[in-house]
Amino acid sequence: MVDPELDDGRTVGSTAELLGVTVRTLHHWDKIGLASPSVRTTAGYRRYTDADLQRLHRIVAYRETGLGLDAIRAVLDDATTEIGATLREQRAQLAERIHDLQQLDERLERMTEAHEHGILLSDEEQSATFGPNWDPRGSGQARVLWGDFPQWAQFAERSASRTREQWRSVSEAMSTLQRDLGDALDQGMVAGSPEANALVERHREVFSNLFPLTRQMQVCLGRMFESDQGFAAYYDGIRAGLASWFRQIIDEAARAHGIDPDTATWQCPTGSREPARPR
Incomplete structure (x- = not known):
C-alpha cells in the first residue's frame, strides 16, 4: 500500500514517530544541517521526502552505534570517509569505555561490600593478617555498633581500597x-x-x-x-x-591540649556533634 502522506512528504511529527525520535531532535538536526525537510507545501509547511527519510534512517542507525553527529555527517557526506574504519575506531573507543565501566563496577562492588562488611578479607586472610586471636566476626559487630556514625563510612571508604x-x-x-x-x-x-x-x-x-x-x-x-x-x-x-x-x-x-576529659564528647573533625560516646 502507498502511504498517502508521502504524496506531499511526511510531517515532522509523523517522521519523529516513525523514527522513534523526538520532534525536538529533528528540529536540531535541521538546524545544524544534518538532515532537513526538502519539500515545502503551498501552505508553507515543510515535509520530509522519501530520500530525506532514507538519510534519517541512516542517521538513526549510526547514532545507535554511539557515533557523534559530526562523525555521522562525515560518514554520510564525505565520499572519502571509510565507514569500516570509522566503525572500527568507534568499537575501540567502546571497548575502552567498557573497560572503564567494568573497573567502576568493581570499585562500586568493593565500596558496597566495605559499607556492609567492613574489612574485605576472608576469615582465613583476616586470621593470617591480624593473628590467630583475631575474631573475623568483629567487623560485623563493629558495623552494628558504629554503622550509624560517619566514622563507619570513612572506615569503609578506606577499607574498599586497602590491600x-x-x-x-x-x-x-x-x-x-x-x-x-x-x-x-x-x-x-x-x-x-x-x-x-x-x-x-x-x-x-x-x-x-x-x-x-x-x-x-x-x-x-x-x-x-x-x-x-x-x-x-x-x-x-x-x-x-x-x-x-x-x-x-x-x-x-x-x-x-586544653581539653577537659570529663566533658569530652565524640566529635567529628568537621565539628558536627555525634552521640556523646560510642556505644
Whole structure:
C-alpha cells in the first residue's frame, strides 16, 4: 500500500514517530544541517521526502552505534570517509569505555561490600593478617555498633581500597604500639610526661588509619577501653592494669591540649556533634 502522506512528504511529527525520535531532535538536526525537510507545501509547511527519510534512517542507525553527529555527517557526506574504519575506531573507543565501566563496577562492588562488611578479607586472610586471636566476626559487630556514625563510612571508604598487605602494615603498627604501651607501663612512665604524651599521639596517628580521630574522640575511646569488658580484657591481657593506665595517659594528653576529659564528647573533625560516646 502507498502511504498517502508521502504524496506531499511526511510531517515532522509523523517522521519523529516513525523514527522513534523526538520532534525536538529533528528540529536540531535541521538546524545544524544534518538532515532537513526538502519539500515545502503551498501552505508553507515543510515535509520530509522519501530520500530525506532514507538519510534519517541512516542517521538513526549510526547514532545507535554511539557515533557523534559530526562523525555521522562525515560518514554520510564525505565520499572519502571509510565507514569500516570509522566503525572500527568507534568499537575501540567502546571497548575502552567498557573497560572503564567494568573497573567502576568493581570499585562500586568493593565500596558496597566495605559499607556492609567492613574489612574485605576472608576469615582465613583476616586470621593470617591480624593473628590467630583475631575474631573475623568483629567487623560485623563493629558495623552494628558504629554503622550509624560517619566514622563507619570513612572506615569503609578506606577499607574498599586497602590491600591485604596494607592491612598487615596497619596491624603491625598497632601491635607494636600496644607492646610499647605495655613496656611503658612496666617502666613506670608517668601520665602527662612528654614520653606518655608521645605514645598517645602515636596511638592517634595509627588509629587514624581506620578513620580520622580527634583528641576528644580519643578521650571517648580511652573511656571505652577501660569500661568495656571486652576492650579492658584485651588491654589488661597485654599488661595488667594497661586499660586504666591507657585511659589515664590519654586524659592527661588531652588536658595538655586544653581539653577537659570529663566533658569530652565524640566529635567529628568537621565539628558536627555525634552521640556523646560510642556505644
